[in-house]
Structure formats: C-alpha cells, structure tokens
Amino acid sequence: MHFTLNDLIVDITQNGAESGAELVELFIAETYSPEKAEIRFTVRDNGKGMDKETLQRATDPFVTDGVKHPHRKVGLGLPFLIQTAEQSGGGWNIDSMPGKGTTVTAWFDLRNIDTPPFEDIPGLFRTVLMFEGPREMLLRRIRKGANGSPDLDYEIRKTDILGALGSLDDAESLILLKDYLQSLEDE
Ligand SMILES: Nc1ncnc2c1ncn2[C@@H]1O[C@H](COP(=O)(O)OP(=O)(O)OP(=O)(O)O)[C@@H](O)[C@H]1O
Ligand SMILES: [Mg+2]
Numbered sequence: 001m002h003f004t005l006n007d008l009i010v011d012i013t014q015n016g017a018e019s020g021a022e023l024v025e026l027f028i029a030e031t032y033s034p035e036k037a038e039i040r041f042t043v044r045d046n047g048k049g050m051d052k053e054t055l056q057r058a059t060d061p062f063v064t065d066g067v068k069h070p071h072r073k074v075g076l077g078l079p080f081l082i083q084t085a086e087q088s089g090g091g092w093n094i095d096s097m098p099g100k101g102t103t104v105t106a107w108f109d110l111r112n113i114d115t116p117p118f119e120d121i122p123g124l125f126r127t128v129l130m131f132e133g134p135r136e137m138l139l140r141r142i143r144k145g146a147n148g149s150p151d152l153d154y155e156i157r158k159t160d161i162l163g164a165l166g167s168l169d170d171a172e173s174l175i176l177l178k179d180y181l182q183s184l185e186d187e
Contacts, residue, residue, distance in 0.1 A: 005039065005108060005118040008084060010127055011076040012043045012104050017131035019047025021101060024134040028121070030110075030143040037110035039118055045134070046101040055096050081106055088114040122181035129158055129177070130168055141184075154184045 009028070016024040025044045031037070050058060061079040078094070081104075085092045090108040108115045125139050137158035145151050161180075165173040 003116055005116050006120060006124045007076070008081050008106070008116070009041050009043075009124060012041075012078070012081060012106075013128045014131055015078075015104075016043050016045035016047065016102065017128070017133040017137075019045045019049070019102060019133075021045035021047035021134050023136045023138065024128075024131075025138045025140070026128060027140045028142070030118075032110075032144065033146045033148075038107055039110055040105065040107040042103060042105045044101065044103040049098040049100050049102055050096040051098045055094065059094070078104070084108075084116065088112045088116075090115065122178065122185050125156060125181050126174070126177055129156075129161060134158070152185070152187065154187075156181070156184070 009026070013024065013026050016026075023046050025042070027042045027044075029040045031040075059078045059082060061083060082092050084090075085106045085108060088108055089112040090106060092104070092106040094102065094104050096102040108118075110118065121141060125141075128139070129137060131137075135158075137156075139156040141152065141154055142150050143152035161177065162168070165176055167173055168177065
C-alpha cells in the first residue's frame with residue numbers, strides 16, 4: 001500500500017471544506033536541522049465543529065471500515081492520520097467546538113522510516129483550492145533550514161487566485177494555476 005503525507009493532508013483539508021466553513025486555512029511547515037527533520041501541518045476551519053461525542057466517533061479507528069469508499073487506496077479520515085502519526089514517531093492534536101470550528105494539527109518525523117513520503121506541494125495546493133465550499137482558503141507554506149530562518153515562505157489566497165484567473169473550471173486556468181504554484185515553490 002503506497003500513500004503519501006499529501007493524501008493525509010488533502011483528506012483533512014477536505015473535511016474542513018465539507019464542514020460548512022467560510023474559511024479554511026492550511027499551514028504546512030518543514031523544519032530541517034541536525035537534530036530533527038519535521039513536517040507539521042495545521043488545518044483550521046470555522047465550520048460546524050464537533051461535540052465531544054462526535055469527535056470521539058470521528059477518531060475511532062473502528063468507524064473507518066472502508067465501506068463508504070471501497071474504491072479508495074487508503075482508509076482515510078482522522079483515525080488514519082492519528083495511526084500514521086503515532087506509528088512514525090509523530091503526534092497530533094485536535095481542537096473542536098460546535099458552531100465554532102475545528103483545528104487539526106499533526107507532525108511527522110521525516111527521518112523515521114515509517115513516515116510516508118511528502119512530495120509535490122504545488123499539486124497538493126491545487127487539489128485543495130478546487131474543493132467546493134469555503135469562500136476563502138488561506139494556504140501557507142514555510143520551510144526552515146538549519147540556521148532557523150525560512151528559505152521558503154509563501155501564502156496563497158483562494159480569492160486572489162480566483163480574482164486573477166476568473167475561475168478554476170477550465171483547463172486553461174488550471175494550467176496557469178499549476179505554473180503559478182510551481183513558481184512559488186521554485187523561488
Ligand atoms: N473539520 C471537521 N468539522 C466538522 N466535522 C468533522 C470535521 N472533520 C471530521 N468531521 C466529522 O467526522 C466525520 C468523519 O470524518 P472522516 O473524514 O473520517 O469521514 P467522512 O468525511 O465522513 O468521509 P470521507 O472522508 O471518507 O469522505 C465526518 O463525517 C464529520 O462528521
Ligand atoms: Mg473526510
């Protein structure tokens with residue numbers, strides 16, 4: 001079974017987009033130093049949120065049974081994120097409040113052999129920008145090297161992209177979007 005951290009991040013961001021949120025934020029930070037190589041991501045939405053019981057159910061691995069989406073290559077959802085983080089020396093945290101929203105954070109040790117690969121940020125950002133639902137999405141990406149200062153740091157707003165491209169419905173816009181997202185990564 002092959003999956004990437006991107007699959008996990010996309011799935012958690014999709015939950016945010018499906019939560020009724022106006023705003024979904026995705027923050028991805030990579031840190032490299034002699035002591036650690038870590039990726040940390042946070043998805044924050046201002047959607048419907050979850051009460052204690054709903055959150056309990058949503059994080060219970062026995063609820064994700066592969067019945068709803070038998071075609072998927074991985075069992076997605078929060079239980080899968082939790083399991084993957086815990087099995088690879090990482091961790092996670094979820095804060096949720098009914099009527100207010102949800103914040104999911106997870107971190108992974110990039111030097112742990114059980115951490116799935118992390119790749120293609122432009123493709124990841126393009127996928128989540130196309131989710132229907134939130135009026136605004138704020139995507140932020142930081143990469144820090146050994147000296148502690150970022151060698152990559154950029155932010156993308158869905159409304160800016162839509163303002164520039166008109167829509168994300170046609171092939172031409174998607175090609176422009178792809179090139180733009182790649183250019184941010186290559187700076
Ligand atoms: N950000 C969120 N805001 C509100 N509810 C959430 C959020 N994330 C998860 N949930 C709740 O947890 C449930 C389980 O989430 P999970 O991602 O495992 O499955 P799903 O989204 O229902 O289906 P799938 O992801 O397989 O399409 C959701 O149906 C929803 O009720
Ligand atoms: Mg989901």
